[in-house]
Each structure stands twice: as structure tokens, then as C-alpha cells.
Amino acid sequence: MRTLAEWLELQDSVHPRAIDLGLERVARVARTLGVDSPPFRVITVGGTNGKGSVAAHAEALLAAAGVRAGLFTSPHLIRYNERIRIAGAEAGDAELIEAFEQIEAARGATTLTFFEYNTLAALLVFARRGVTTAVLEVGLGGRLDATNLLAADVAVLASVGFDHRDWLGDTLEAIGTEKAGIFRAGRPAILGTAGMPASVFAAIAALGARALVAGRDFSWTVSRVRWSYRGPGLALENLAAPHLPGSIQYRNAATALTAVAALARVAPLPRALDAATVNAALAAVRLPGRLQVVPGAVEWILDIAHNEPAARVLAAHLEERPLLPGARTLAVVGVLADKDASGIGAALAPLVDEWIVCALPGARGGSAAQLAQRLALPRARLTLADSVERGGEMARDAARPGDRVVVFGSFHTVGPALAWLRI
Numbered sequence: 001m002r003t004l005a006e007w008l009e010l011q012d013s014v015h016p017r018a019i020d021l022g023l024e025r026v027a028r029v030a031r032t033l034g035v036d037s038p039p040f041r042v043i044t045v046g047g048t049n050g051k052g053s054v055a056a057h058a059e060a061l062l063a064a065a066g067v068r069a070g071l072f073t074s075p076h077l078i079r080y081n082e083r084i085r086i087a088g089a090e091a092g093d094a095e096l097i098e099a100f101e102q103i104e105a106a107r108g109a110t111t112l113t114f115f116e117y118n119t120l121a122a123l124l125v126f127a128r129r130g131v132t133t134a135v136l137e138v139g140l141g142g143r144l145d146a147t148n149l150l151a152a153d154v155a156v157l158a159s160v161g162f163d164h165r166d167w168l169g170d171t172l173e174a175i176g177t178e179k180a181g182i183f184r185a186g187r188p189a190i191l192g193t194a195g196m197p198a199s200v201f202a203a204i205a206a207l208g209a210r211a212l213v214a215g216r217d218f219s220w221t222v223s224r225v226r227w228s229y230r231g232p233g234l235a236l237e238n239l240a241a242p243h244l245p246g247s248i249q250y251r252n253a254a255t256a257l258t259a260v261a262a263l264a265r266v267a268p269l270p271r272a273l274d275a276a277t278v279n280a281a282l283a284a285v286r287l288p289g290r291l292q293v294v295p296g297a298v299e300w301i302l303d304i305a306h307n308e309p310a311a312r313v314l315a316a317h318l319e320e321r322p323l324l325p326g327a328r329t330l331a332v333v334g335v336l337a338d339k340d341a342s343g344i345g346a347a348l349a350p351l352v353d354e355w356i357v358c359a360l361p362g363a364r365g366g367s368a369a370q371l372a373q374r375l376a377l378p379r380a381r382l383t384l385a386d387s388v389e390r391g392g393e394m395a396r397d398a399a400r401p402g403d404r405v406v407v408f409g410s411f412h413t414v415g416p417a418l419a420w421l422r423i
Contacts, residue, residue: 004093007100008080008114013135015111018363021144021360032106035123040070040131040247041267042150043259044104044182047158048175049310050192050252055137056287057256062133063088064281065260066270070131072147073185074115074121074139076290084122086129088284098126109189115139119146133263143181154263155182155209156255158192159311160200166338173220176200183209192255220254221246229278231258233265233289240279241263246291246317253350289319289414292392294423297401302417305408306335308343314408318351327402332391333375334358334413337395341374344409352406354398358391360412390418 001008012018030036032178045055049087056071068087075091078084084091099121103112112120124225125133136147141164160176168175176197183189189209191200195415204211218231225241227250234257242249261273291314294300301321305314316423323329331352335341355377359368368384375382385391388407395405407417 002097003221004096007097011100011112011114011117015113015116018113019115019140020113021141023146023149025110025112026119026146029103029107029112029116029148030120030123032422033102033120033124035120035127036149038123038127038134038150040126041133041153041263042136043135043154043263044152045135045156045158045259046142046145046179046182047156047192048163048179048307049163049313050158050248050255051156052135052255053249053252053287054156054192054259056244056285057242057253057281058135058156058259059088059262060285061256061273061278062135062269064271064277064284065264067275068130068132069221069241070122070126070129070134072119073137074118074148075341075411077411079418083118084125085132086125091125093098093126095125096121100265113376115407116146119149122375123150133267139181140164141181142179144178144205148182150186151168152182152187153266154190154259155184155192157182157196157200158252158255159309160196161307162340163169164305165263165308172197173199176201176213180204183207183211186384188212188259190255190259190262192251195380203242209243212262214251218254218258220250222250223234228419229254231261234261234273236273236275236278239275240282243285244287244291246313247320248313248316270307273283288418288423289411294421296400298396299404300407300421301404302407302414304411305413306339306343306410308340308347311344311347311408314406315347315351318348318406323404324402327404328353328400329334329400330354330356330395330403330407332356332388332407332413332417333371333409333411334360334388335389336360336364336412337370337376338364339410341371342376345375345377348406348408353381356385356391356394357382358385358388359415360388360410360414365412388413389420392417411422
């Protein structure tokens with residue numbers, strides 16, 4: 001019997017390509033497994049940035065409303081089990097192994113990618129554990145992503161920006177078309193911002209989906225740390241601030257609330273979405289590695305920020321947390337070779353005093369020297385580290401009380417940093 005680690009190693013080698021967008025193979029195996037029409041409702045969440053936060057808020061809102069919810073996200077930071085959660089708890093090794101054994105028996109000659117195994121395992125575990133609503137975070141794009149083998153009862157598009165151009169296209173219009181592929185005819189299509197490419201609105205109109213757009217169909221107003229929400233059939237006052245830091249989380253929370261409220265009109269919730277329910281949900285949300293603050297004499301802030309739009313959000317958050325005079329910001333950065341390192345660097349350069357540039361392992365990684373060149377920042381401000389852990393050590397040794405260390409650039413950067421910090 002294989003261990004979980006052995007299953008994951010196997011799944012990395014079954015299909016000839018790590019990324020192979022398309023639904024034919026995964027849908028074929030899903031039909032054999034009987035998970036192509038699951039016994040639970042589905043909220044699918046896509047977007048260039050913000051989808052993880054929206055998905056986490058949606059999970060918390062469902063739980064606070066009395067729903068047995070499943071959450072599927074990717075990638076993981078430290079443990080594979082993070083990707084599949086049921087009622088707020090990670091799936092165990094044994095049930096993951098059981099799901100993989102079922103998938104292996106069902107796939108026959110069909111090969112699957114690592115992510116496709118992951119998606120099918122989530123659906124199997126959710127069905128077995130009696131989940132009544134699943135929140136599925138899109139892996140890449142939308143139209144051809146494995147999560148899209150299910151027709152979402154409610155679909156959310158948090159944002160559209162430049163990322164994964166090799167797979168989704170070189171224009172925002174092309175990327176928008178791919179991401180809008182998660183919408184379904186006659187069903188709610190929640191947009192986390194009105195600033196979407198025209199292709200998104202065109203896709204919604206062509207499908208006959210029911211658009212609910214931030215700033216038009218739902219809105220929020222922040223007054224100090226309290227806020228209010230207005231949406232279709234729902235108005236809430238005196239809401240507590242989201243637990244997740246950063247002003248962007250009001251938008252993400254409002255977007256998730258709109259999605260859950262839309263689902264409630266199809267499948268009534270055990271408890272109403274009143275202010276008490278929403279406040280309980282907001283207080284319960286946890287999302288490691290997204291604007292995560294570790295307080296201390298030297299403050300550490302960890303954020304994935306793996307593309308330029310996300311780096312701009314991180315920059316805005318840093319501006320919301322001004323330092324005392326004379327204090328410095330040290331960056332520990334690692335960016336995969338297929339990401340826009342120069343865009344990420346440019347977004348944060350005005351706020352960073354010293355850069356510690358880290359090598360990342362694997363086929364998509366690269367040396368610190370290569371990343372330093374891609375960042376296109378003054379070499380006098382850069383120090384090279386041969387790993388994220390070594391970069392963390394260098395930052396710890398260089399930081400003085402009052403300074404802050406910001407770790408960002410990739411899941412492959414923040415995950416090792418969290419493990420090194422033992423958080």
C-alpha cells in the first residue's frame with residue numbers, strides 16, 4: 001500500500017505534461033467514479049487574484065450559517081492535506097489515499113495531471129463526508145480547468161489580470177474569456193469588480209447568466225473598522241472588520257457574501273445571513289500566507305504576491321502599515337521563472353529598502369542570480385540567498401527592532417518561510 005507521499009510522487013509522473021488544460025480526460029474519469037453530478041451544491045471561485053480570500057470567506061460564511069461545507073484550494077503551502085477541507089478541518093492521509101486508489105482503479109488507460117487527481121480526490125472526499133455545499137477554487141484559468149467539469153450553482157470571478165499568459169493569452173480580453181468559462185446559463189455570475197474586460201460581460205450576456213457586479217448590484221461602505229453591506233435582498237449594518245488584514249478584504253468578504261446569499265436563494269441555509277452570522281464568519285476566517293502578519297520586535301509579513309496585480313495589493317497593504325521613522329523594510333523574495341518578476345519588483349520597489357533574492361528549486365525555479373537579473377533592480381540593494389530558508393536567516397540577522405521583513409513572490413517562497421518560522 002502506497003503512502004501519501006508515494007501517491008503524490010506517482011501523480012507527478014503519470015501524465016507527460018504537468019499542465020494540460022482540457023476537460024475530456026478528467027470528465028471521463030469523473031463519470032466512471034460517479035462524481036460528475038455530485039450530491040452537493042457548488043460555488044466555483046476564479047480570478048487572477050483574490051480567489052483564495054473569497055473562497056475562504058465563502059467557506060466561513062457557509063459554516064456560520066450551519067452548512068457542512070467543503071473547500072478545495074491549490075496549491076498548498078506546507079502539507080498537501082491543506083487543499084481539501086471538510087467542516088474546517090483538513091482531509092486525513094487515509095481518506096486521501098482511499099480516494100487515490102479509487103481514481104487509479106477508475107482511470108484505466110486515461111492519464112491525469114497532478115491537479116486532476118487532486119480535483120477528483122476532493123469530489124470523492126466531499127461526497128463521502130456528506131458535504132452539502134462545496135467551494136471550489138479554480139486552479140488555472142477557468143474554461144478548461146478541472147474544477148469546471150462541474151456546473152457551478154454560483155460562480156465567482158474575483159478579478160482579471162495578467163498571469164499565466166502562456167496558457168490564457170496575451171491580452172486581458174483573452175484572459176477574461178478563459179476565466180468567464182466557469183459561468184452557467186441562468187445561474188448567478190458574481191463579479192468582484194466592475195473593472196473586468198469587456199469579454200467577461202460579453203460571455204455572461206451570451207450565456208444568459210445572471211450578473212451580480214460589485215459597485216452596481218452589491219456594495220459595501222467602511223467606517224473606521226465597521227462596515228455595512230448592500231446586496232440583492234440583503235442589507236447588513238455594523239459588521240465587524242474581516243479578520244484577514246488589508247482593506248482589500250472588505251471587497252473579498254462582500255463578494256463572498258453575495259455568492260453565499262445567491263446560493264441561499266436556491267437552497268435555503270439552516271441559519272439566516274444576519275449580522276451575527278456574518279460577524280462570526282468574518283472572525284473565523286484563516287488564510288495563511290495572504291497578507292499574514294507575524295508580530296514582534298521585527299514584524300514579518302508573508303504574502304504570495306506572485307504577479308504584478310497581487311504585488312500592487314501587497315504594496316497598498318504596506319502603505320496602510322507605516323513604519324516608525326528610521327525603520328526599514330527588508331524583502332525576502334522568490335519568484336518562479338515563468339512569472340513577471342520585473343513587474344512584481346517594480347510594484348514594491350518604492351517600499352523596500354533591502355532585497356534578499358532567493359533561489360527556488362524545481363523546473364520552474366532558478367538561481368538567485370537569475371532572479372536578480374529578472375527583477376531589474378539596482379544591484380547595490382540586492383543580496384543573494386541559495387534558498388528561502390537562508391534568505392530568512394539573512395533577514396533575521398540584518399533586521400533591527402522596528403524593522404519589518406516582507407516575504408513574497410510565490411507559494412514556493414511563502415510555504416518554506418512559514419515552515420522555517422514554525423508557524
